[in-house]
Amino acid sequence: MIEFExxxxxxxxxxxxxxxxMKNAVVEIYNLTGTKVFEQKDFSDAINKLEELLSHxxxxxxxxxxxxxxxxxxxxxxxxxxxxxxxxxxNSKQIxxxxxxxxxxxxxxxHIEDYLSELVDWLAITARRANxxxxxxxxxIGGTEYSNDQLLQAINEIxxxxxxxxxxxxxxxxxxxFVQALHRPMxxxxxxxPSTIDYLxxxxxxxxxDSLALSQLxxxxxxEGGVSGWWNPSTFEHNxxxxxxxxxxxxxxxxxxxxxxxPLRIAPHLxxxxxxxxxxxxWPASTKYRETQLDPYANLMHRARSVLNxxxxxxxxxxxxxxSFGDAHINLxxxxxxxxxxxxxxxxxxxxxxxxxxxxxxWYEDSAINEQVLIFADKGFFHAEQKAISxxxxxxxxxxxxxxILEGGx
Numbered sequence: 287m288i289e290f291e292x293x294x295x296x297x298x299x300x301x302x303x304x305x306x307x308m309k310n311a312v313v314e315i316y317n318l319t320g321t322k323v324f325e326q327k328d329f330s331d332a333i334n335k336l337e338e339l340l341s342h343x344x345x346x347x348x349x350x351x352x353x354x355x356x357x358x359x360x361x362x363x364x365x366x367x368x369x370x371x372x373x374x375x376x377n378s379k380q381i382x383x384x385x386x387x388x389x390x391x392x393x394x395x396x397h398i399e400d401y402l403s404e405l406v407d408w409l410a411i412t413a414r415r416a417n418x419x420x421x422x423x424x425x426x427i428g429g430t431e432y433s434n435d436q437l438l439q440a441i442n443e444i445x446x447x448x449x450x451x452x453x454x455x456x457x458x459x460x461x462x463x464f465v466q467a468l469h470r471p472m473x474x475x476x477x478x479x480p481s482t483i484d485y486l487x488x489x490x491x492x493x494x495x496d497s498l499a500l501s502q503l504x505x506x507x508x509x510e511g512g513v514s515g516w517w518n519p520s521t522f523e524h525n526x527x528x529x530x531x532x533x534x535x536x537x538x539x540x541x542x543x544x545x546x547x548x549p550l551r552i553a554p555h556l557x558x559x560x561x562x563x564x565x566x567x568x569w570p571a572s573t574k575y576r577e578t579q580l581d582p583y584a585n586l587m588h589r590a591r592s593v594l595n596x597x598x599x600x601x602x603x604x605x606x607x608x609x610s611f612g613d614a615h616i617n618l619x620x621x622x623x624x625x626x627x628x629x630x631x632x633x634x635x636x637x638x639x640x641x642x643x644x645x646x647x648x649w650y651e652d653s654a655i656n657e658q659v660l661i662f663a664d665k666g667f668f669h670a671e672q673k674a675i676s677x678x679x680x681x682x683x684x685x686x687x688x689x690x691i692l693e694g695g696x
Contacts, residue, residue, distance in 0.1 A: 328667065328672070328674030329667060329674050329676075331672075332660075332662070332667040332669075332672075332674060333691070335660065335669070336634065336660075336662075336691075339603045339632055339634060339660070340468075340603060340605070340634075340692075341471075342601045342602065342603050342632075343481050343596070343600060343601060343602045343603070344468065344481075344483050344484075344602070344603050344604075344605060345483065345484040345485070345486060345593045345594070345602060345603070345604045345605070346468070346483065346484070346485050346486065346604075346605045346606075346607070347485075347486040347487075347488070347604060347605070347606045347607075347609055347616075347620075348485065348486070348487050348488060348489060348494065348606075348607055348608050348609065349488045349489065349606075349607070349608040349609030349610060350364070350488070350489055350608060350609075350610075351607070351608030351609065351610070351638070351683075351685065352461075352489070352493075352607050352608030352609075352685045353456075353489050353491050353493055353608065353685075354608070354685065355457075355460050355684070355685050355686045356456040356457050356458060356460065356461060356491075356493055357454065357455070357456045357457055358452055358454070358456060358489075358491055358493075359451060359452070361397045361398070361399070361610070361612075362395065362397060364397070364398055364448065364451055364452070365396075365397040365398040367451045368398050368444065368447040368448050368450075368451050369382060369386075369398070369447075371446075371447035371450055371451065373443050373446040373447040373450055374443050374444070374447055375439070375440075375443060377436060377439070377440065378439065378440040378443045378444065380428070380430070381405070381427055381428075381432065381436075381437075381440050382401055382440070382444070383428070384427045384428025384429075384430070385400075385401045385404050385405070385427065385428075386401065387428065388404075388428070389401075394610070394612060397612075398444070398448065399535075401444070402441065402444055402445075402569075405437055405440060405441050405444070406441060406569070408425045408427070408432075408437055409434065409437045409438060409441060411425055412424060412425055412432075412433065412434035412437060413434055415434075416434050425437075442565055445565065445566045445568055446566065448490065448538075448566075448568065449490075449538050449566050449568075452490055452491055452538060453538055456491065456493065458493055458496050458497050458500065460685060460686050460689050461493045461494060461496075461497040462497040462500055462501055463689050463693060464497070464685070464688075464689045464692065465494070465497045465498055465501050465503060465529070466501050467689060467692035467693045468483060468692060469483065469501070469503055469528055469529075482527045482528065482529060482530060483528070483529045483530075484529070484530050484532065484593045485529060485530070485531045485532065486532050486534060486590055486593065486616075487531060487532065487533050487534065487535075488534055488535055488609060488613065488616070489535070490533075490535060490536060490537055490538045490568050491537075491538060492537060492538065492539055494531055495507055495531055498528070498529050498531070503528040503529055504526060504527050504528045504529070505527060505528060505529040505530065505531055506521040506522050506524055506527055506529075506530050506531070507521075507530075507531040507532075507533065507537075508521060508522060508531075508532075508533075508582060508585070508586065509521070509540075509549065509551050511551065513551070513553040513554075514550070514551055514552060514553045514556070515550070515551040516546070516548075516549075516550055516551070517546070517548035517549050517550070517581065517582055519581070519582070519585050519589075522589065530589075532586045532589055532590055532593075533586065534583075534586055534587065534590060534616070535568055535569055536549070536566075536567045536568035536569050536582075536583075537549075537551075537567070537568065538566060538568065539551050539552060539554070540552075540566070540567035540568075541565055541566055541567055542565050542567045547580065547581075548581050548582055549567045549582055569583060587619075590616075590619060591619055591622075591623075594619050594620060594622070594623030594627075594631060595622065595623045595626050595627050595631065596627055596630045596631055597627075597630075599630065600630060601630050601632070602627075602630060602631055602632070603631075603632045603633075603634060604620070604623075604631060604632070604633045604634065605634050606633065606634065606635040606636065607636050607683070607685055607688055608685055609635075610637075611637075611644055611645050611646060617645050620633065621645075621649065621655075624649065624655045624658050624659070625654070625655060629657070629658060631658060632658045632659075632660070633649075633658060633659050633660065634660045634662070635659070635660070635661050635662070636662045636682060636683040636688055637661060637662070637663050637664070637683055638664050638683050639663055639664060640663060640664050640665040640666075641663050641665060641666055641668065642661050642663060642668055646659075646661055650668055656669075656670045657669075657670045662680075662682055662683065663680075663683070664679050664680055664681065664683060665677070665678070665679060665680065666680075
C-alpha cells in the first residue's frame with residue numbers, strides 16, 4: 287500500500303507529494319493553506335486503486351481545465367475574451383450578441399463553442415437552401431436576416447478570435463511531467479510491457495504534442511511532415527509509437543486551404559490570412575455541419591470510438607482530466623464504451639464538482655456500469671458502493687496536482 291504525505295508549497299501554490307510503500311498506510315492530504323483535509327484509509331485505497339488501474343492499457347481525455355495551469359484560459363474566460371476581440375466585425379458582434387441573448391438562463395452556462403455550434407448549424411441551412419436556388423435562403427437571428435456569406439464570415443472571424451486568444455506563450459512544464467509520468471512503468475519492479483497511450487484531446491492548443499516531442503516520446507497526430515505537414519491518418523498505424531493524439535476539435539496549427547479539404551499544418555512563421563486561402567481548422571463541440579461528416583473529424587471520431595470500446599478481452603483505462611462533460615457527443619461515446627466493452631473499459635474521472643453531478647452522477651448511480659466508473663471529486667472519492675467524503679476541498683482534480691500524484695510513486 288502507498289502512503290502519501292502532501293505538504294503545501296506556498297511559493298509554487300501546488301502540492302509536494304512523497305510516496306512510500308507501507309502496509310496499513312493512512313493518507314494525509316493538506317490543502318493549499320496547510321489545513322488537514324482528511325485522514326482516512328478509504329482515500330489510501332482510492333490512490334492504490336488508481337495505481338493498479340493505470341498499470342493497464344491507458345487512454346487519456348483532456349479538456350480545457352488541463353491547459354489552465356499552462357497559462358491558457360478556461361472556456362468561460364475564452365468566451366469573454368473572444369467576444370471582445372478586434373477580429374470581430376460589427377456584423378459578427380451583432381450576431382454573437384443575439385445568440386448569447388438566446389442562451390440566457392442556460393445551465394451550465396453557455397460559451398463560445400455553443401455560439402459557434404449554432405452558427406455552423408444555421409450555415410448548413412443557408413447553404414442547403416442556396417444550393418437548391420431557394421429565394422429565401424437567409425436565416426433570422428435576433429430579428430435580423432443573415433445570408434450564407436455573412437454567416438461564413440462570422441464563423442471565420444470567431445475562429446480567428448479564438449486563435450488570437452490561445453495563440454500565446456504557454457508553459458509546458460507541467461504537461462511534460464504529466465506525459466513522462468504516464469509513460470513510465472506505473473509499478474516499478476514489476477514486468478510492464480510498454481504500450482501506446484491514446485490521447486483524446488478536446489483542446490485547440492498543442493501542449494500535449496509539444497510535451498510528447500520534448501520528452502522524446504514518439505507520437506502520431508494524423509499529420510505527416512514536420513513543422514508544416516499534411517493530413518495522413520495512416521501515421522496512426524506506424525509501429526513503435528509511444529502515443530497517438532486525436533485532436534477531436536481540431537487544432538490552432540491546422541488550416542484548411544483551397545488546395546485540400548483536409549488539414550494542413552502551418553508553420554508559425556508562415557503568413558496566416560483571413561481570406562479563403564488559409565483558415566484555422568477548428569470546430570465546435572456539437573454541430574451538424576459538414577465537418578462532422580468528413581475527414582479529419584469522421585476519421586478521428588471513428589478512432590476515438592475504437593479507443594473507448596476495447597475488444598478481445600483487453601482492459602483499458604480512460605483517465606479524464608480538465609473536462610466538464612459539456613460535449614454531449616463525447617459523453618455518448620464514453621457511455622457507449624462503458625456499456626459495450628463487456629466491462630473492459632474503466633473510466634477514472636477527476637472533477638472539480640464536490641460530488642458527482644450531471645452525467646457523472648447518472649453513471650455513478652447506474653448499477654449496470656458503476657463498477658467501471660471511478661470519480662475523484664473535489665470533496666470525495668466515489669466508486670460503486672464505495673464512498674469516501676471530505677468536508678474540505680481536496681483539489682486533486684487540478685492538473686498540476688494530478689500530475690504530482692502520478693509522479694509520487696504511483
